[in-house]
Each structure stands twice: as C-alpha cells, then as structure tokens.
Amino acid sequence: MDSIIQRISQGKFWPFHGGIHPPEQKKITNEKPIRQLPLPKQLILPLQQHIGRQGDLLVKVGDKVLKGQALTQSSNPMAVPVHAPTSGTITAIKKSAIAHPSGMSELCLFIDVDGEDTWRKREICQDVSQLSHQQIIAKIANAGIAGMGGAGFPTHIKVNTKPDINFLIINAAECEPYITADDLLMREHSATIVDGINILDQLLNPAFILIGIEDNKPQAIKALQQATKSLEKINVCVLPTKYPSGGEKQLIKLLTGKEVTSGTLPISSGIVVQNIATCFAISDAVINDTPLLRRVITLTGQALAKPQNVWALLGTPVSYLLAQAGFTRQENTPVANPPVTNPPVIMGGPMMGFSILNEQVPVVKTSNCILAPSKTEMPSAFDNNANEVECIRCGQCADVCPSQLLPQELQWSAKAKDHQQLAKLNLFDCIDCGACAYVCPSQIPLVQYYRIAKAEIRQQQQLDLKAEKAKERFEARKLRLERDKIAREEKHKKAAAARKASMNKKTPEAGAAKSAVAAALARVKAKKAAGKQDSTSTATNNEETKSSSELPIANDEALDDKSQVKAAIARAKAKRLAKSTAVREKAVTNDEETKSSDELLVADEEESKQSNSADDKKAKIAAAIAKAKEKAKAKKAQATELAALSSEQNSEQNSENSSATSAKADDKKARIAAAVAKAKAKAKAKKEQQSNPQPSNEEIK
Amino acid sequence: MINILIAIIVLGAIAAFFGALLGYASVRFHVDGDPIVEQLDALLPQTQCGQCGYPGCKPYAEAVANGEAINKCAPGGEDTIKKIADLLGVDVQPLDENHEQNSSLGHGPTVAFIIEEDCIGCTKCIQACPVDAILGAAKQMHTIIIDECTGCDLCVAPCPVDCIEMRPIAETTQNWQWDLNKIAVKQID
Numbered sequence: 077m078d079s080i081i082q083r084i085s086q087g088k089f090w091p092f093h094g095g096i097h098p099p100e101q102k103k104i105t106n107e108k109p110i111r112q113l114p115l116p117k118q119l120i121l122p123l124q125q126h127i128g129r130q131g132d133l134l135v136k137v138g139d140k141v142l143k144g145q146a147l148t149q150s151s152n153p154m155a156v157p158v159h160a161p162t163s164g165t166i167t168a169i170k171k172s173a174i175a176h177p178s179g180m181s182e183l184c185l186f187i188d189v190d191g192e193d194t195w196r197k198r199e200i201c202q203d204v205s206q207l208s209h210q211q212i213i214a215k216i217a218n219a220g221i222a223g224m225g226g227a228g229f230p231t232h233i234k235v236n237t238k239p240d241i242n243f244l245i246i247n248a249a250e251c252e253p254y255i256t257a258d259d260l261l262m263r264e265h266s267a268t269i270v271d272g273i274n275i276l277d278q279l280l281n282p283a284f285i286l287i288g289i290e291d292n293k294p295q296a297i298k299a300l301q302q303a304t305k306s307l308e309k310i311n312v313c314v315l316p317t318k319y320p321s322g323g324e325k326q327l328i329k330l331l332t333g334k335e336v337t338s339g340t341l342p343i344s345s346g347i348v349v350q351n352i353a354t355c356f357a358i359s360d361a362v363i364n365d366t367p368l369l370r371r372v373i374t375l376t377g378q379a380l381a382k383p384q385n386v387w388a389l390l391g392t393p394v395s396y397l398l399a400q401a402g403f404t405r406q407e408n409t410p411v412a413n414p415p416v417t418n419p420p421v422i423m424g425g426p427m428m429g430f431s432i433l434n435e436q437v438p439v440v441k442t443s444n445c446i447l448a449p450s451k452t453e454m455p456s457a458f459d460n461n462a463n464e465v466e467c468i469r470c471g472q473c474a475d476v477c478p479s480q481l482l483p484q485e486l487q488w489s490a491k492a493k494d495h496q497q498l499a500k501l502n503l504f505d506c507i508d509c510g511a512c513a514y515v516c517p518s519q520i521p522l523v524q525y526y527r528i529a530k531a532e533i534r535q536q537q538q539l540d541l542k543a544e545k546a547k548e549r550f551e552a553r554k555l556r557l558e559r560d561k562i563a564r565e566e567k568h569k570k571a572a573a574a575r576k577a578s579m580n581k582k583t584p585e586a587g588a589a590k591s592a593v594a595a596a597l598a599r600v601k602a603k604k605a606a607g608k609q610d611s612t613s614t615a616t617n618n619e620e621t622k623s624s625s626e627l628p629i630a631n632d633e634a635l636d637d638k639s640q641v642k643a644a645i646a647r648a649k650a651k652r653l654a655k656s657t658a659v660r661e662k663a664v665t666n667d668e669e670t671k672s673s674d675e676l677l678v679a680d681e682e683e684s685k686q687s688n689s690a691d692d693k694k695a696k697i698a699a700a701i702a703k704a705k706e707k708a709k710a711k712k713a714q715a716t717e718l719a720a721l722s723s724e725q726n727s728e729q730n731s732e733n734s735s736a737t738s739a740k741a742d743d744k745k746a747r748i749a750a751a752v753a754k755a756k757a758k759a760k761a762k763k764e765q766q767s768n769p770q771p772s773n774e775e776i777k
Numbered sequence: 778m779i780n781i782l783i784a785i786i787v788l789g790a791i792a793a794f795f796g797a798l799l800g801y802a803s804v805r806f807h808v809d810g811d812p813i814v815e816q817l818d819a820l821l822p823q824t825q826c827g828q829c830g831y832p833g834c835k836p837y838a839e840a841v842a843n844g845e846a847i848n849k850c851a852p853g854g855e856d857t858i859k860k861i862a863d864l865l866g867v868d869v870q871p872l873d874e875n876h877e878q879n880s881s882l883g884h885g886p887t888v889a890f891i892i893e894e895d896c897i898g899c900t901k902c903i904q905a906c907p908v909d910a911i912l913g914a915a916k917q918m919h920t921i922i923i924d925e926c927t928g929c930d931l932c933v934a935p936c937p938v939d940c941i942e943m944r945p946i947a948e949t950t951q952n953w954q955w956d957l958n959k960i961a962v963k964q965i966d
Contacts, residue, residue, distance in 0.1 A: 543822055543824075546823040547834070550825045550835075553907065
C-alpha cells in the first residue's frame with residue numbers, strides 16, 4: 077500500500093491501455109468564471125434523473141412550492157427525491173421530452189417560477205463531526221444526490237458500505253474535450269469540495285484519499301493543493317492528460333495499478349470513486365442543508381457567442397441556456413430524413429454525448445455540458461449522410477481501446493446480432509468512450525453499434541426473465557387446477573357417502589329422498605324410451621337404461637313425475653322432428669354433453685321440484701330469447717338458431733359461436749345486452765338440463 | 778467335453794460380471810426425466826399460447842422430443858425453430874403455415890387489454906389465461922396484470938362481449954432501442 081503512495085508522490089502512475097488525445101477545446105470556456113444566470117420563467121423537472129426508480133409525487137398541480145422543498149419521495153433505496161430548485165407554482169404534471177438520446181417523453185413537473193426564490197426552512201449544521209453515519213447518509217439521501225459524473229448512481233448507496241475501504245478516489249480528471257465545469261468548480265469552490273471530501277472520509281474512513289486530476293488544469297490543481305495542504309490523508313495526484321482517464325476503471329488503474337474485474341464493482345476491491353462535483357453537493361447538503369438544486373454546466377461550442385460555465389438550476393430548459401449564451405443558428409445541410417434539430421445541439425461532451433432532438437429538454441443532475449458546434453468545428457455533426465465505409469482491419473481501434481477489447485470483432489458480431497459471441501468478447505466491459513470510433517479511418521460509428529447491441533441484449537434478458545416468470549406461473553396454475561380437481565372429487569365422494577348413509581336410515585326424510593331417486597330413475601327410463609326412437613341414440617344411453625332397469629320403481633309420486641317427464645319429452649320430440657338433419661348430427665354431441673354434466677351433477681332433493689317447474693322455465697327461456705332477438709335484430713337467423721339450440725339443450729360451444737359472430741355485427745351496447753340475454757338463456761337451459769337428470773352410475777350403485 | 782464346459786463357465790462368468798457392472802451403472806448414473814425436454818422447454822418463448830396445438834410450452838417440448846414437427850411455435854418464430862434445429866441436429870424448417878402468427882396482432886410484442894366499461898365480469902377470460910394474469914371475480918370488472926401477460930391471445934376468443942383487445946407494448950426509455958437511422962453519428966476531428 078505504501079508503495080502505491082510512494083509511486084504517486086514520485087509522479088509515477090500505472091498507465092492504462094489505449095486512450096487517445098483529441099483536441100481539448102477547453103480554452104473556449106476555462107478562462108471565464110462561472111456565471112450566475114437570471115431565473116428562467118419555467119422549470120421542467122423530470123421525476124427520474126438518474127439510474128434507478130422514480131419516486132412518488134408529493135405535490136399536485138396548483139401547489140405553491142418553496143426552494144428546496146422535496147417534490148417526490150420513495151421508500152425504494154434506488155430512488156432519490158427531486159426538489160424544487162426555486163420557489164413557484166406547479167402548473168402541470170405531464171409527459172415531456174427528457175434528456176435521453178431517444179428524445180422520448182417521461183413524466184415531468186412544470187414549475188412556474190415566481191422570481192422570489194424563497195427558501196424553505198433550513199437547518200445549518202454547525203459541526204459535522206457530531207453527526208452519526210446514519211444521519212449523514214440520511215442527509216445525503218434526502219438531498220437527492222446522485223453521481224454527477226454521468227451515470228447518476230444514487231450517492232447514498234455508494235457511501236453506505238462496510239468500513240473496509242482502502243482508497244477513496246475523487247474523480248477530477250474531466251478528460252472529455254470541451255468540458256470545464258469541474259475545473260471551474262474546483263477553482264472557485266475548492267474549500268467546499270474539501271469539506272465534502274472530509275465528510276466522505278468520516279463516512280468511509282478509507283486508508284488513503286486520492287484526487288485524480290489531469291495536468292491540463294493547473295489552476296484547479298493549485299487551488300486543491302492549497303485547500304488540502306493541512307490534510308495529510310489527501311493526495312492530489314496530477315495525471316497526464318489522456319482520454320478517457322476519467323473513466324472509473326481507468327482512473328483506478330492509473331492511480332492504484334489495480335484492475336477492476338469484469339462484472340464487479342470497484343467496492344469489491346475496497347475502492348470507492350466519487351466525482352468532484354458530487355463532493356461539492358455532499359458538502360452543501362450536509363452542512364448547509366441545501367439539496368441538489370443546481371449544477372455547473374459548460375455551455376460551449378463555436379455556435380455560441382458567449383460560451384461560459386454557468387450555474388444552471390435543475391430543470392432549466394436547454395433553449396433558455398442557449399439563449400443566454402448567445403446561440404446563433406446556422407444553416408444545416410437540408411435533410412428530410414431523419415429530422416435532426418437544426419442546427420445540432422449535443423448534451424454531454426463530444427465523445428460520449430448525444431444530440432438532443434428537442435431544445436425544450438431540461439438540465440438534469442447528470443448533464444455537465446451543452447455543446448453547440450459550428451459547421452467548421454464539427455462538420456460531421458451537420459452531415460447526416462453516413463460516410464461509413466468497410467472496415468479495413470487496420471486494428472487501430474484495438475490499440476486505443478481502454479478496456480482492452482477487440483472493437484472490430486465486436487462490430488462484426490454486433491452487426492450480425494451474434495449475442496453469444498458478443499458476450500464472449502466482453503461487450504459489457506465497453507464503457508462507450510468512443511475512442512475506437514474516433515480513430516477509425518473508415519469512419520465506422522463503432523460505439524453506436526455497441527449501444528444497439530447492448531440495448532438488444534438487455535431487452536433479450538428482460539424477455540428471458542419474463543419467460544421464466546410465465547413458465548413458473550403456468551406450472552403453478554397447472555398444479556392448482558390439479559389440486560382443485562382432486563379436492564372436488566373428494567368432496568363429491570363425501571357427499572355421495574353422506575347421502576347413502578342418510579338414505580339407509582329409516583326416517584321420513586330418507587323415504588322422501590328415496591322417492592326422489594326413484595323419480596329420477598323413472599325419468600331415465602322415459603328417456604330410454606325416447607332414445608330408442610331416436611336414430612342417434614348412443615351406446616352410453618343404453619348402458620344407463622340397462623343399469624336403471626335393474627332397480628325398482630317406487631311410489632305414486634314417481635309416477636306423477638314420470639307423466640310430466642313424458643310430456644316434456646313429447647314436446648322435445650316434436651321439436652326434434654321439425655329440425656334439419658344438421659341438428660340431428662349435433663344430438664350426438666348433446667348426449668355426450670349430458671353424460672359429462674351428469675357426472676358433475678350431485679342429485680339432490682330439489683330435483684323433483686325443479687322438474688315440476690320445467691314448463692315455467694321453458695317459457696322464461698323463450699322470453700329471454702325473444703329479448704335477445706329484439707336486441708340483436710341484425711342477426712335474426714342466428715338468433716333463431718340459438719333459440720333452437722338452447723331449447724335442445726345444445727352444447728355451450730355452439731351458442732358461444734353464434735354469440736361471437738352476432739356480436740361482431742352490432743354496435744356495442746346492443747351486443748352487451750344481447751350477450752347478457754343469451755347468457756341468461758343459457759343459464760336457464762342448463763338449469764333445465766339439471767331438471768331432467770339421469771342419476772350417475774355411482775348413485776345407481 | 779471339458780473344454781466346452783470351461784468355455785461356457787468362463788463366458789458365463791464374464792457375462793455375469795458385465796451384467797452386474799451394467800446393472801450397477803444404470804442405478805448409479807440414473808438420469809431423472811428426459812433432459813432434452815427441459816432444454817427444448819428453455820428454448821420456447823413460454824407464452825403458453827397453445828398455437829402449436831398443445832396446451833402450453835412444456836407439452837409441446839415433450840411432443841417435439843417425441844418427434845413432433847419443430848416448426849409449430851408461432852410466437853418463437855424462425856429464431857426458435859433455428860435453435861431447436863441446432864439442439865436436435867435436424868434441418869431448419871420454415872414456420873408451419875397453419876401455425877403462423879395471427880396477422881391481425883401485427884408485429885412486436887403485445888399485451889391484452891380489457892375495455893373496462895364493456896366488461897360484464899363473466900370470468901371466462903380468467904379461466905382461459907394460462908398464466909393467471911387476469912384479475913377479477915364474478916360480476917366484477919376484470920383487469921390484466923400487464924407484467925404477467927404473455928400476449929398469447931387466448932383470452933380474446935372466450936370473451937362474450939369482445940371487450941379484450943391485444944395492444945402493442947408501448948415503447949419507453951427503458952425498452953427503447955438505439956436506432957442508427959434516427960440518431961446522427963457525431964465525431965470530432
């Protein structure tokens with residue numbers, strides 16, 4: 077460990093593989109102080125400004141909010157709150173374009189600024205050393221701080237770790253061209269930053285604190301060295317300028333010589349990396365009780381008359397910032413497809429940023445630069461015709477890749493969508509730095525291909541996860557159905573046993589039950605008689621009748637029932653004769669249906685009563701059908717068919733078919749009404765079916 | 778004669794030895810179930826849609842293992858057929874025309890959506906859903922749990938009032954795909 081410090085004090089570092097030296101272009105903005113902007117008229121605050129989840133809204137439209145007031149909250153640790161950057165009124169909560177390469181809309185809060193900038197009540201912390209770890213972490217979490225370097229990982233999670241940290245590395249490298257936001261922040265607020273570093277020191281208690289800063293920021297280095305003079309623990313490490321030394325893994329390699337294993341986080345090697353702007357925000361949050369409301373953002377590019385670093389409130393629309401910086405609109409190459417903002421504005425640096433499609437997008441916690449290049453400065457940004465040519469296999473991309481990947485191989489696999497090969501080539505170790513695309517003589521937009529491939533793979537992973545879940549649910553459902561079936565059978569068995577027991581008892585009730593059974597048997601016999609005449613009668617019918625004929629027929633009540641049943645059968649027969657042969661064929665399925673429903677039937681004492689009211693029910697069915705007819709006028713023919721079917725106690729499926737087809741033709745209300753009527757008719761038909769029961773084999777026994 | 782006896786005894790002993798060895802091995806290295814079914818099941822999209830003619834993905838996987846055609850999975854499409862063909866070492870076949878994806882569904886993943894004012898609470902769709910992704914009770918309005926819906930389309934047919942429709946999954950920043958044609962490529966010199 078000491079040898080690392082020795083090496084650092086000698087100014088020696090472990091160089092990482094690859095890297096490039098693009099023109100810095102930092103002179104445009106690094107000689108002017110950070111400017112305070114007048115308050116914009118309106119702020120647009122996306123609810124989600126970082127990796128993780130969005131919180132729940134605490135405010136509603138029309139609410140007056142004070143500066144620093146929390147607008148969202150969540151119990152989810154991966155969610156950080158959003159605060160009102162200034163006082164004003166919430167005018168809308170709706171979807172609006174956000175700072176995302178897709179230019180898509182997400183839920184945003186619109187705040188009309190009242191210009192008074194009234195603070196909520198704040199509690200200034202006099203002595204940070206008195207606070208416990210949990211208090212500090214709570215303060216950081218409540219201040220809504222997410223990593224300000226780019227990814228936006230919630231800071232309170234990153235600092236809430238086990239106390240076994242070797243290195244706390246403060247990332248002040250700011251390696252991307254054009255951007256000078258951190259540089260200026262260090263020059264102007266080095267004391268506050270060091271306060272923030274001390275808070276982190278108190279939290280994490282690392283063995284060493286290293287501030288990694290590139291040697292192209294001499295003034296910032298001087299300021300930091302001044303501020304940390306009295307602090308032994310903090311080492312300001314001046315690094316040679318090379319892109320992308322500000323990458324987390326690259327910086328760790330540079331300073332400590334350690335490689336972070338693929339797929340792990342630096343914390344597993346006992347290293348925590350924090351951005352310098354995050355340190356500033358932590359200090360502000362813990363000491364001044366000021367949540368993350370604003371950030372330094374570099375407005376740069378030759379298309380701006382007054383390029384400068386500014387303090388921008390979160391939620392400030394980019395168009396407002398551009399107007400403040402004197403944005404001159406330039407002619408763009410006229411292209412109809414695709415429609416790109418005219419002229420291009422890039423959010424983030426030139427290497428890793430993305431062009432924004434809508435200038436209304438707001439500044440968020442992770443935006444550090446707005447780049448408006450002129451045509452001479454960045455012709456490719458204006459030229460939408462892809463001038464990509466074939467790869468010539470020069471291998472320059474592999475030479476510059478800081479993650480030691482094989483960019484050309486990756487590119488081929490990405491184009492071929494060979495996800496397995498991409499995984500083998502460690503695509504997910506790619507940090508999207510763009511060094512390969514920068515050096516490519518064939519102007520292949522390599523990073524874009526990787527981004528597409530990464531998104532596809534992530535999508536696939538999500539689908540796989542979903543498939544896994546669906547499978548589990550399907551299996552669970554199957555199990556449940558199986559269980560229910562067994563439970564039902566069990567219940568039926570028990571009920572049958574109970575019935576048998578009660579029938580064997582010599583009580584008046586038992587006698588009544590017996591007579592009911594006898595009545596049912598009589599009906600079966602009657603049906604048999606009908607079935608003999610019917611050419612479509614099945615073998616199952618015969619079986620049933622055979623078994624029933626073996627049993628004795630009982631008393632007068634049964635005879636009474638019998639005559640009624642006979643009458644019903646006569647009616648059914650008459651109808652059946654009137655039917656076409658098509659219906660006759662269906663009768664086969666009818667019998668099967670009846671049989672299956674018989675098995676489900678638990679014959680009870682009510683049966684005889686039901687059969688008495690069979691006529692009544694038929695009338696009701698007829699009425700229901702008539703109603704349905706009336707309502708579904710267009711499908712009269714089908715309705716008649718339905719009527720025939722239901723009176724024939726036809727299979728469910730047939731009536732469903734007719735209901736489905738008739739439904740299509742009519743308007744919705746009529747359809748619903750018709751469906752309800754039909755459903756009623758069906759239910760009735762079923763009941764009637766119950767009223768003509770044939771005892772199941774079990775009961776006969 | 779004695780020579781024949783010796784030969785029979787020796788060969789018999791050898792046969793008994795190897796028989797015992799094989800018997801032991803079949804117990805010791807016994808494989809439960811048919812692993813090919815598991816592998817096939819893993820390749821299928823698990824929509825449980827039944828478009829293949831089997832009541833779910835697992836039954837179809839079992840059928841394929843027993844020689845059923847590999848080109849009946851419409852939601853999986855050509856990709857799945859290719860993977861199954863690779864696994865089984867058979868030729869890739871084009872998707873069976875009878876099992877082609879219902880063109881009315883359009884392209885891309887969909888989820889079922891219940892038009893709530895039309896729902897009569899008949900619970901038919903609940904019984905049809907293979908993954909229990911529909912919530913509701915008799916005579917109560919039903920609704921779809923979007924995260925659980927596989928877009929299998931099985932609930933649409935049983936609905937007596939046609940209040941279920943398949944809707945494409947909306948694109949958000951979470952599932953958005955980088956599109957080279959939409960985003961101009963930037964490079965500085």
